[in-house]
Amino acid sequence: MTETLAADTSMGPVTLRVADLDRMTAYYRDAVTLDVLATTENGAVLGRGTTPVVILEHAPELKHAGPHEAGLFHTAILLETREALAAAVYSVASRHPGSFTGSSDHLVSQAFYFDDPEGNGVELYWDRDRTQWSWAHGQIEMSTLYLDPNGFLNEHLTEAAVADPRIGGASVGHVHLSVGDTATAKQFYVDVLGFEQTIEIPGSAVFVSAGKYHHHMAMNVWNSRGAGRRQPTLGLGLVEITVPAADDLGALGERLRHSRIRTRDDGRTLAFDDPWANTLRVTAAD
Numbered sequence: 001m002t003e004t005l006a007a008d009t010s011m012g013p014v015t016l017r018v019a020d021l022d023r024m025t026a027y028y029r030d031a032v033t034l035d036v037l038a039t040t041e042n043g044a045v046l047g048r049g050t051t052p053v054v055i056l057e058h059a060p061e062l063k064h065a066g067p068h069e070a071g072l073f074h075t076a077i078l079l080e081t082r083e084a085l086a087a088a089v090y091s092v093a094s095r096h097p098g099s100f101t102g103s104s105d106h107l108v109s110q111a112f113y114f115d116d117p118e119g120n121g122v123e124l125y126w127d128r129d130r131t132q133w134s135w136a137h138g139q140i141e142m143s144t145l146y147l148d149p150n151g152f153l154n155e156h157l158t159e160a161a162v163a164d165p166r167i168g169g170a171s172v173g174h175v176h177l178s179v180g181d182t183a184t185a186k187q188f189y190v191d192v193l194g195f196e197q198t199i200e201i202p203g204s205a206v207f208v209s210a211g212k213y214h215h216h217m218a219m220n221v222w223n224s225r226g227a228g229r230r231q232p233t234l235g236l237g238l239v240e241i242t243v244p245a246a247d248d249l250g251a252l253g254e255r256l257r258h259s260r261i262r263t264r265d266d267g268r269t270l271a272f273d274d275p276w277a278n279t280l281r282v283t284a285a286d
Helices: 022-029 080-095 150-157 159-163 182-190 245-258
Strands: 010-018 034-040 043-049 051-058 069-081 100-106 109-115 122-126 168-179 198-201 205-209 217-219 236-245 270-274 281-286
Touching: 010 022, 010 069, 010 168, 022 034, 022 043, 022 051, 022 080, 043 168, 051 069, 051 080, 051 168, 051 236, 069 080, 069 236, 080 109, 080 122, 080 150, 080 159, 100 150, 109 150, 122 168, 168 236, 182 198, 182 205, 182 217, 236 245, 245 281
Parallel strands: 010 051, 069 122, 168 217, 236 281
Antiparallel strands: 010 236, 034 043, 043 051, 069 168, 100 109, 109 122, 198 205, 205 217, 270 281
């Protein structure tokens, strides 16, 4: 049985349950600069090209989660160039100036953080080339260095990007969750799902990936230490993961069954909950 996820595993779109569909659609379309790829009676799919990034589901009957509950910490949207990142950051900062929460150079990437109108965390980031990443003792070297947002925009924002900020592709690079404890998170996401740990901050956060990416997922307790299973609330609805082949999906299904984790298997996708009732769905690309 394959014990780790295939190297070509990637993240799919993140589904958010939202109270105000029009406002949230406008935010991800006009501020984050995604395109509306499809609409339904109760939702919208936004992304770039043919790649969905955020799926909004209208759920006005639900309430907001409490500040210390498990759920989404942020959806991290990967842009292809620093010019594209600067364009998106400038757009969000211009249209929602109060939503900026910080920026950092992580050595492997440069990242800017915002909260959407319903309090869901959003990271916009660009990756340095993998040849510039450093590994030591099986862990990737990352840091949280000050990144001056105005200096970044002065250096990388062009007039063309201001006029048309939809530059290149965008995808979900990683998903960061709030969980109750990192030991349980590590046991589930590494030992059962088959991600490989790339960083651990003991008792605080764990970062995991496939194929030696810096991280496809992360779990922290910074706001949610001790949190139990989620109840249905606004916010995170679904995290999607794509594996390369049906055999990879089958191997994952075996691991989940071996660990007695209940799955919904329709032959093409596997859906299941993590220990905090965050729902994940894994699809085979082929």
